[in-house]
Amino acid sequence: xxxxxxxxxxxxxxxxxxxxxxxxxxxxxxxxxxxxxxxxxxxxxxxxxxxxxxxxxxxxxxxxxxxxxxxxxxxxxxxxxxxxxxxxxxxxxxxxxxxxxxxxxxxxxxxxx
Amino acid sequence: xxxxxxxxxxxxxxxxxxxxxxxxxxxxxxxxxxxxxxxxxxxxxxxxxxxxxxxxxxxxxxxxxxxxxxxxxxxxxxxxxxxxxxxxxxxxxxxxxxxxxxxxxxxxxx
Numbered sequence: 001x002x003x004x005x006x007x008x009x010x011x012x013x014x015x016x017x018x019x020x021x022x023x024x025x026x027x028x029x030x031x032x033x034x035x036x037x038x039x040x041x042x043x044x045x046x047x048x049x050x051x052x053x054x055x056x057x058x059x060x061x062x063x064x065x066x067x068x069x070x071x072x073x074x075x076x077x078x079x080x081x082x083x084x085x086x087x088x089x090x091x092x093x094x095x096x097x098x099x100x101x102x103x104x105x106x107x108x109x110x111x112x113x
Numbered sequence: 114x115x116x117x118x119x120x121x122x123x124x125x126x127x128x129x130x131x132x133x134x135x136x137x138x139x140x141x142x143x144x145x146x147x148x149x150x151x152x153x154x155x156x157x158x159x160x161x162x163x164x165x166x167x168x169x170x171x172x173x174x175x176x177x178x179x180x181x182x183x184x185x186x187x188x189x190x191x192x193x194x195x196x197x198x199x200x201x202x203x204x205x206x207x208x209x210x211x212x213x214x215x216x217x218x219x220x221x222x223x
Contacts, residue, residue, distance in 0.1 A: 040121075042201065042215040043157070058210075090156055099145045099164055102203075102211060104156040 002026050006091050006105035013081045013112050021076040021108050023091030029103075030096040032074040034058075034066065036087040037107075043090065049074055050096075081112045115140045117204050119214035128223050132189040136202030136214055139183065143212075145205035146178055148187045150198045151216065157201055161187060192221045 007022045025032065030051045035043040045058030049068040063085060065077040074093075078085060088109050092102040116139045126132040134148075145164055149157035161176040163169045163185065169176045175188040185204070189196055202214040 040215075042117075042213040044213075045210065048210070099162075099205070099209070101145075101147050101159045101162050103159070107156050 004091055004093055004103055004105035006089075006108050008108060009106065010109045011111070013078075013110065015081060015083065015112060017081050018077070018079050019081070021078075021089055021091075021110070023074045023076070023105060024072050025074075025091075025093040025103075025105075026072065027093060027095075027103070028071060029093035030071065031094045031102075032068070033092040033102060034064070034074070034076045035090045035092065036060065036085075037090060038087050046076065046089075078110075083112045086110060086112045115206055115212050117202055117212045117214040119200075119202050119217045121215060122218040123220050124217055125220045125222055126192050128192060128194060128221055130192055132192045132196065132219055132221070134187040134189075134200050134202075134217050134219065136185045136187075136204075137183055138185070138202075138204040138212070140204065140206055140212065141180075141183065142207050143180075143183075143204045145209070146176070146185045147203040147211070148174075148176060148185075149201040149203060151201055152198045160200070189219075194221045194223055197221045 004025045033048045034046040047066040049055045091105045094100045094102045148161045163176040177186045199216040201216045203211040
C-alpha cells in the first residue's frame with residue numbers, strides 16, 4: 001500500500017520557470033491538500049480538494065494552481081517560479097468522514113534560484 | 114483569526130523522563146485534535162488523535178484534551194532518543210480543515 005506519493009523529491013528551478021508537483025494517493029480518499037512548510041515554521045495550506053472536479057483556495061494560494069480530474073491525483077502547478085516559493089511542499093489526503101486525520105506524502109523540496 | 118499556539122522550544126528532556134508538550138487553540142467549535150511527529154527532513158506522521166475531553170493513551174503516548182480551557186497536550190513517558198523530533202499540534206475548524214501550530218522541537222538527552 002503506497003499511500004500518498006509525491007514526485008519529484010527534489011527540484012531546482014530558475015526564476016520564471018514553471019513546473020508541476022505531482023501527488024497521487026491509492027487510499028480512495030476524497031479529500032486532498034497541498035501545504036508548504038518553510039524552515040522552522042508550521043504548515044500553510046495552499047489549496048485543497050473535497051473530490052474530483054472540486055478545488056478551493058487555502059491560506060496562501062497566490063502563485064499556484066491545482067486541478068483534480070480524478071480521485072487519485074492532485075497536481076500543483078507553479079506558473080512563474082519566484083524565490084519566495086522556495087519551500088518544502090507536502091501533499092496530504094484523508095477520508096471524507098469529518099474527524100479523520102490527514103496522511104502525508106514524503107514531500108518535494110523545491111529551490112528557486 | 115483561528116490560531117494554534119505551541120512553544121517552539123527546544124524542550125530538552127533526559128532519557129527515561131516524561132516529556133510534556135502543550136498546545137492552545139482559539140476556535141471554540143473545534144472538534145478534532147491531532148498530534149503529529151516530524152523528524153528533520155521528513156513528513157509529518159500521525160501520533161495521536163483525540164476528540165473528547167479527558168485522556169487517551171496509546172503505548173508511551175498520552176493525549177489530554179480540555180475543551181473548556183482550549184488546551185491539548187501530549188505526554189511521552191520513558192522518553193527515548195528516538196523521540197527527538199518536532200511535534201506539531203493540529204486542530205480542526207468548523208469545516209474540518211486543520212489549523213496547524215508551528216511545532217515544538219523536543220530533544221531527548223541520553
